[in-house]
Amino acid sequence: MRTLCFAVVLILPASAFAQSPRLELTVGAVVDGASSAGVTRAELVDPAGNPFTLFEAKHRTTWAPGLEGRVSWRVTERWAVGVTGSWSRPDFETRISGDVEGADPVTAALGMDRFAVELGVERRFGTSTKWQPFAGLAAGWLRELADDRALADSGVAAHVGGGLKYRVREGRPGWLGHIALRAEARLTLRCGGITLGDAGHRWSPTVAAALVIAR
Amino acid sequence: MTRTALIATTLAGLAVFASAAHLEAYITLGATVGGRVVNLRWDRTVDYFVTNRDIADVTAPQLQGAIDRAFTSWAAVPRTSLGHQFVGFTGAEPVGGDGLTVIGFRSRPELDRTLAAASFEVDNVTGRILEVDIYFNSSQPWSVAAGGRAGSFDLESVGVHEVGHLLGLGHSGLGETELRADGGRRVVAKRAVMFPIAYPGGNIDDRTLEADDKAGITELYGTSDAIRNTGSLSGRVTLGGQGIFGAHITAVHTATGDIVGGFSLTSRGDFVISGLVPGLYIVRAEPLDDADIGSVFDDDAGVNLNFAPMFHDRLVAVPRGGTGPGIEIKVKAK
Numbered sequence A: 001m002r003t004l005c006f007a008v009v010l011i012l013p014a015s016a017f018a019q020s021p022r023l024e025l026t027v028g029a030v031v032d033g034a035s036s037a038g039v040t041r042a043e044l045v046d047p048a049g050n051p052f053t054l055f056e057a058k059h060r061t062t063w064a065p066g067l068e069g070r071v072s073w074r075v076t077e078r079w080a081v082g083v084t085g086s087w088s089r090p091d092f093e094t095r096i097s098g099d100v101e102g103a104d105p106v107t108a109a110l111g112m113d114r115f116a117v118e119l120g121v122e123r124r125f126g127t128s129t130k131w132q133p134f135a136g137l138a139a140g141w142l143r144e145l146a147d148d149r150a151l152a153d154s155g156v157a158a159h160v161g162g163g164l165k166y167r168v169r170e171g172r173p174g175w176l177g178h179i180a181l182r183a184e185a186r187l188t189l190r191c192g193g194i195t196l197g198d199a200g201h202r203w204s205p206t207v208a209a210a211l212v213i214a215r
Numbered sequence B: 001m002t003r004t005a006l007i008a009t010t011l012a013g014l015a016v017f018a019s020a021a022h023l024e025a026y027i028t029l030g031a032t033v034g035g036r037v038v039n040l041r042w043d044r045t046v047d048y049f050v051t052n053r054d055i056a057d058v059t060a061p062q063l064q065g066a067i068d069r070a071f072t073s074w075a076a077v078p079r080t081s082l083g084h085q086f087v088g089f090t091g092a093e094p095v096g097g098d099g100l101t102v103i104g105f106r107s108r109p110e111l112d113r114t115l116a117a118a119s120f121e122v123d124n125v126t127g128r129i130l131e132v133d134i135y136f137n138s139s140q141p142w143s144v145a146a147g148g149r150a151g152s153f154d155l156e157s158v159g160v161h162e163v164g165h166l167l168g169l170g171h172s173g174l175g176e177t178e179l180r181a182d183g184g185r186r187v188v189a190k191r192a193v194m195f196p197i198a199y200p201g202g203n204i205d206d207r208t209l210e211a212d213d214k215a216g217i218t219e220l221y222g223t224s225d226a227i228r229n230t231g232s233l234s235g236r237v238t239l240g241g242q243g244i245f246g247a248h249i250t251a252v253h254t255a256t257g258d259i260v261g262g263f264s265l266t267s268r269g270d271f272v273i274s275g276l277v278p279g280l281y282i283v284r285a286e287p288l289d290d291a292d293i294g295s296v297f298d299d300d301a302g303v304n305l306n307f308a309p310m311f312h313d314r315l316v317a318v319p320r321g322g323t324g325p326g327i328e329i330k331v332k333a334k
């Protein structure tokens, strides 16, 4: 009797597997939101040992469009693991003001390329409808490269988020037998990379839209 | 071998006099040898003597202790290579002509704004340093108290500044001052031991080197490791397309707030600031109006003061082991 129950447990996922593709490729666009990057105060020291501020600079990275690709592997009917690679082009942007000698305030910027490779897991819900919600988290390597290639630094990127996948076509053979559209919203955390200001890490919202093919 | 005394620098409590050679980099001391400018830099361990004479409140061994700590502060800058050795006490005065590097007190009551001075003797064929003498003006009140003493200048703090000169550094422009009624200047605030005007008596902050000082000594004595791990930025300061000579440029590291300064040192307005920690920098140009021009340049150097302070309109990336892109800071007339 126990042996029979065990057999049922094994058979059910196998049955579902026959309906859902195991390997997914996703290609799409991403928009990274702006994030605050802290403050720098240029300070001298007065004879009493107190700071004497020359000027203040507030930093952020700007919102930016980018591209993203993802390969995921369905481990069970509801869980998948995947690797995501992304690229975007935000600017470092610094608002400098309060100069002690009256220099005009200025916003100084510098473009950069931002790359990330993240390893993550995804939980899928409601497998029986055309609309499939999902949620996931991922973390990995971050690389930021300032314009003119003068400066590059690495760090860690991580995100948590969720979205919806709309199945356009399914159940047919080959890569084009399963096609879906995918929309996702995330909260992204970046630590390291090229640092600005006194913020050790940067939070930003991210939205992504992509085309999914699977087999 | 012909000897020539080329450089004298002084540190004053109220005002200063000094001179520095013009090089396309951090202000370091230099000498013109055979028509070319040569950095004044020790190519060997600095063997120094201390004049065996006590003054009120400071004994000769206490002076030697303060000087040793001053040398140690400079030698402790990471990725630099410089050595010092106390040879012994001597009856010799800290004046030139004897081939000895001597540090001691001299009574100079006529120099009521001068705390100390360093003077060089250099081989005028090779540019090699022959000797450097430092005197501390015993007409000023001095202290070697661990926490400083109100009303007295801290010998170690002033010693760090003078040893900076001995090693080849000129003056920094990283300070704000205000004019006094007697024509001297008072420090409002500063961020470099090598700023030409001292903190008032009782203050001991100049025992500790700042980022600007470290960048300067790294430029002179940096090891190959320093060259690989620090970077530089360069560019021009211009007004209506014409170069500005003598503009003070500051580079502020956006992540740390550390400030390193330099000067435009050609008629084209060229400047280089090196020994920088890699990162993104805010760059600002201003006229040299917080110190007497003569404390940084020769008085007749044609330093341009007729422009308003200005930020460069882009952040500047300083790479590890290289130089960022050349920039142009376009200033406006006052």
Ligand SMILES: [Zn+2]
Binding pocket: B009, B010, B011, B018, B161, B165, B171, B195, B196
């Ligand atoms: Zn000096």
